[in-house]
Structure formats: structure tokens, C-alpha cells
Amino acid sequence: MSMVAERVQVLVVDDHPQTLAAMKALLEGPDREIVTATSGEEALRYLLHGEYAVVLLDVKMTGIDGYETAALIRAREKTRQIPIVFLTSNNKEAEHVVKGYSQGAVDYIFKPVMPEILLSKVNVFVELANKTLALRRQNQELERAKKELAARADELARSNADLEQFAYAASHDLKEPLRIVSSYVKLLATRYKNQLDSDANDFIDFAVWGVNRMERLIHEVLTYSRVGDTREFQPVEFAKILESALARVQVAVRESNAVVTHDSLPTVIGNEGELIRVVQNLIANAIKFRGPHTPEVHILAERRAPSSTTRPREVTGMAGSEEWLFSVRDNGIGIEPQYWNKIFILFRRLHNQADYDGSGVGLAMCKKIIEAHHGRIWVQSQPGEGSTFYFTLPVADPD
Numbered sequence: 001m002s003m004v005a006e007r008v009q010v011l012v013v014d015d016h017p018q019t020l021a022a023m024k025a026l027l028e029g030p031d032r033e034i035v036t037a038t039s040g041e042e043a044l045r046y047l048l049h050g051e052y053a054v055v056l057l058d059v060k061m062t063g064i065d066g067y068e069t070a071a072l073i074r075a076r077e078k079t080r081q082i083p084i085v086f087l088t089s090n091n092k093e094a095e096h097v098v099k100g101y102s103q104g105a106v107d108y109i110f111k112p113v114m115p116e117i118l119l120s121k122v123n124v125f126v127e128l129a130n131k132t133l134a135l136r137r138q139n140q141e142l143e144r145a146k147k148e149l150a151a152r153a154d155e156l157a158r159s160n161a162d163l164e165q166f167a168y169a170a171s172h173d174l175k176e177p178l179r180i181v182s183s184y185v186k187l188l189a190t191r192y193k194n195q196l197d198s199d200a201n202d203f204i205d206f207a208v209w210g211v212n213r214m215e216r217l218i219h220e221v222l223t224y225s226r227v228g229d230t231r232e233f234q235p236v237e238f239a240k241i242l243e244s245a246l247a248r249v250q251v252a253v254r255e256s257n258a259v260v261t262h263d264s265l266p267t268v269i270g271n272e273g274e275l276i277r278v279v280q281n282l283i284a285n286a287i288k289f290r291g292p293h294t295p296e297v298h299i300l301a302e303r304r305a306p307s308s309t310t311r312p313r314e315v316t317g318m319a320g321s322e323e324w325l326f327s328v329r330d331n332g333i334g335i336e337p338q339y340w341n342k343i344f345i346l347f348r349r350l351h352n353q354a355d356y357d358g359s360g361v362g363l364a365m366c367k368k369i370i371e372a373h374h375g376r377i378w379v380q381s382q383p384g385e386g387s388t389f390y391f392t393l394p395v396a397d398p399d
Contacts, residue, residue: 008129009033009050010122013043013069014058014087023056026115032126040069047079053129054122057105059088070103083125087111178218182211220361233373235396236272238265238326242299244272245279252287258295266301266324269394274369279328281362282389286330291384293331300327303395322395323375329388335381343379366391 010032012023020036028034032053037043040063043055055073059066066086073079084103089111097108107121189204196204242262246253253260260283268275279299286297302325335343344367370377370391381387 007031007033008053008126008133009035010054010056010126011035011037011043011046011052012056013037013040013061013066014056015039015061015063016058019058026119027122029126031130040064040066040072043069044072047073047076047082051129052082054083054085054125056085056087056118056122059086067099067103070105074103085109085121087113178211178214182215185211217361220365233269233271235267235269236275237267238275238301241272241275241279244276245283248276248280249284249287252284256287256290256295258283258287258290258297260297260299262299263301265299266303267396268324269396270373271369274372275393278366278369278391281366282328285362286328286332286387289330289332289387291331291333291386296331298329300329301325302327323392324395325390325392327388327390329386331386334383334385335379335387336383337381340379340381344377 008031010027012020012027012034013036014020014023015038017038020038024034024036035046035050035052037046040061043057046052047055057066057069061069064072066088070084070086073082073084083106085107086105087109101108109118109121185204185207189208192200192204194201239262242265246260252258283297287295303322304325305322344363367377370393373393375392375394377389377391379387379389
């Protein structure tokens with residue numbers, strides 16, 4: 001935002017027209033307007049309807065004098081912050097100077113005034129007023145931008161809620177007709193598979209495979225749409241989460257002879273069921289995308305500040321004082337760097353269905369769960385050298 005100087009006003013008060021004309025000629029400039037008043041009463045009327053960078057106020061005037069005018073300026077909420085500079089050719093005694101400052105003056109100048117000094121002082125107040133106006137305008141723009149951002153965030157939240165509700169409803173409504181199709185296709189396979197020619201048998205196999213895949217996909221979309229519905233977060237031992245996740249993938253672990261190890265694991269704040277799903281997905285992927293060696297998975301947790309310089313650049317600047325940084329390292333086939341972010345997109349797959357079975361929902365679900373826990377998830381990997389998935393979770397309050 002650029003800070004463009006605005007034309008501010010300077011009020012000069014003196015009951016001698018010649019003095020006012022001379023002061024106006026001295027002080028005028030492109031960034032200011034010089035307003036003149038011949039009495040304290042007139043000055044007060046001007047101050048009711050405008051904003052001024054500084055008031056140059058003669059002490060000795062007919063009617064109310066400069067001291068009384070200053071006292072009235074200071075008595076009003078709207079004008080009490082305006083700088084006042086007293087000008088006088090008399091009242092040079094110390095008690096008068098003290099009286100002027102006690103009335104709220106910021107300076108007390110004796111006449112005849114040195115033009116350079118007076119102009120220099122006024123320039124300072126004009127510059128301050130310009131910066132104040134620019135700052136006020138900037139604050140107004142920031143407030144307006146803040147309101148617009150909040151409105152867009154609300155709109156986005158509503159849109160996301162509508163999309164999730166639509167996904168849930170659509171998936172739920174698909175289940176019944178798919179169940180009917182599934183039942184009849186499987187019945188067809190049971191009764192007639194070996195009574196038809198080889199092509200017909202292949203067609204039945206393809207149909208059964210497609211129905212099974214669709215059933216699983218709908219189930220995962222329903223699960224994805226429900227992620228984050230609950231905000232019932234509480235302290236939970238991560239070792240317990242890992243134990244439950246391993247129980248869900250025990251068949252894959254046993255068949256692949258996978259070795260899953262871990263260091264000391266902390267207590268975190270979160271939803272136990274959703275965090276189990278995250279760990280389950282990461283271990284299952286490590287086993288699925290294994291290389292020629294026996295799958296090895298190691299889980300590590302480290303407590304650190306979010307802005308730690310040892311963290312990847314993509315996750316710096318997160319809110320919060322401390323967090324747990326988890327890493328799940330495997331020795332699998334790895335991921336090329338250009339796909340590190342894409343693998344967390346819903347339905348995004350890097351491999352053919354024939355090579356690696358899957359729906360493309362798992363990592364997207366992990367991302368949604370971790371972000372619902374006010375954390376981040378990312379990956380670092382190289383092809384043929386395995387992958388390390390990182391995610392953060394809040395530190396549990398010991399109380």
C-alpha cells in the first residue's frame with residue numbers, strides 16, 4: 001500500500017490581519033492549507049468542523065486570549081490532541097511561559113519570529129499529520145481487507161461443508177443401487193461362471209472386480225466426507241494409536257514380513273480414531289509400495305518449535321509455541337520430487353491400478369485429518385531410496 005501525502009490544514013490565530021497575511025505567505029505549501037482566524041472564538045468554530053496539523057496561537061488577543069482559547073481546545077475530546085504553539089511579543093516572563101505549557105502547548109515562540117525556525121517547526125507537524133492520515137487510511141484498508149477475507153473464509157467454509165454433504169449424500173444414495181448390482185453380478189458368477197465360454201467368464205470377472213472396487217471407493221469417499229466432523233480432541237498415547245493401526249494391517253505385515261519399529265512415542269492431543277487411520281494408511285502404503293527388500297518402517301517423534309530452522313522450508317511460519325513432529329520412514333520405491341505435493345490430492349494416483357491397487361483417497365484423508373488437528377503433513381523422498389512422511393500434532397498439556 002502506498003502512503004500518499006494528503007493536504008492537511010494549519011490554523012493560524014492572531015487579531016492582526018497583517019500578521020496573518022505574513023504568516024500565511026510564509027507557511028503555505030502544496031501539501032498544506034493555511035487557515036486564518038482573527039479571534040479565539042473564530043478559531044474554535046473552525047476546530048469544530050475540521051482537522052488540523054497544528055494551531056499557531058497568539059497569546060494576547062481581544063476577546064478570549066490565547067491561554068483561554070488553548071484551555072477550551074484541550075477541554076474538547078475532538079481537539080485535545082491537536083498540537084498548540086504559542087506566539088507572543090509580550091508575556092516573556094517565566095511564569096507566562098510556564099502558564100502556556102500548562103495549557104497544553106508544545107512550544108512557546110517569541111516575536112519577532114525567525115521565519116526559518118517557525119517554518120521548520122510547522123513542517124514537522126505537517127509531516128506528522130500526513131503520516132497519521134496515511135496510517136489511518138492504511139488501517140482502514142486493512143480492516144476492509146480483513147472483513148473481506150473473513151467473508152470469503154465463511155463462504156469457503158460453507159462451500160466446503162456443502163461439498164462434503166453432497167459427497168456424503170451422493171455416496172450414500174449410490175450404495176443401494178450398487179448393492180443390487182453387486183448382488184446380481186455375484187449371483188451370476190456363482191451360478192453360471194463355469195457354464196459359459198471363456199469370454200463370458202472374463203466378463204463376469206471384470207464385472208465382479210468393478211463392483212467390488214466401486215463398493216470400496218464409495219466406502220472411502222463416505223469416510224473422507226466424515227473426517228473432521230468431530231472436534232472431540234483429548235490426550236491420547238501415540239503408542240496406543242500405533243498398536244491399533246498395526247492390528248488393522250496385520251495381514252499385510254505378516255504376508256510381507258514387514259518390520260515396524262519406533263522410538264519413544266509421546267502423548268498427543270487429537271481424535272484417536274482418526275489418528276489411527278493416518279498411521280494405518282502410512283504403514284499400509286509403505287508395505288504396498290515396497291521395493292525388492294523386506295519392508296522396513298520406523299516411526300520417530302520429536303518435540304520442537306514450529307519455526308525450527310531444521311524443518312523443511314514448506315512448513316515454517318506455523319502458529320503455536322511447540323509441537324510434535326512425527327516421521328514415518330520406509331525403504332520403499334520412493335517418490336519423485338515433482339509428485340511430493342500431488343500425492344495428497346484426492347483421487348490422485350501415480351501408478352496404474354494393475355500395478356498397485358488403491359483408490360487415491362488414503363493420503364488425501366491423512367492430509368484432511370492432520371489439518372483438522374491444526375497440523376501439517378508432507379513427504380520427502382527419492383526414487384529407489386524410500387520415503388519419509390512427516391506430520392505435526394499439538395503437544396499435550398501435562399495438566
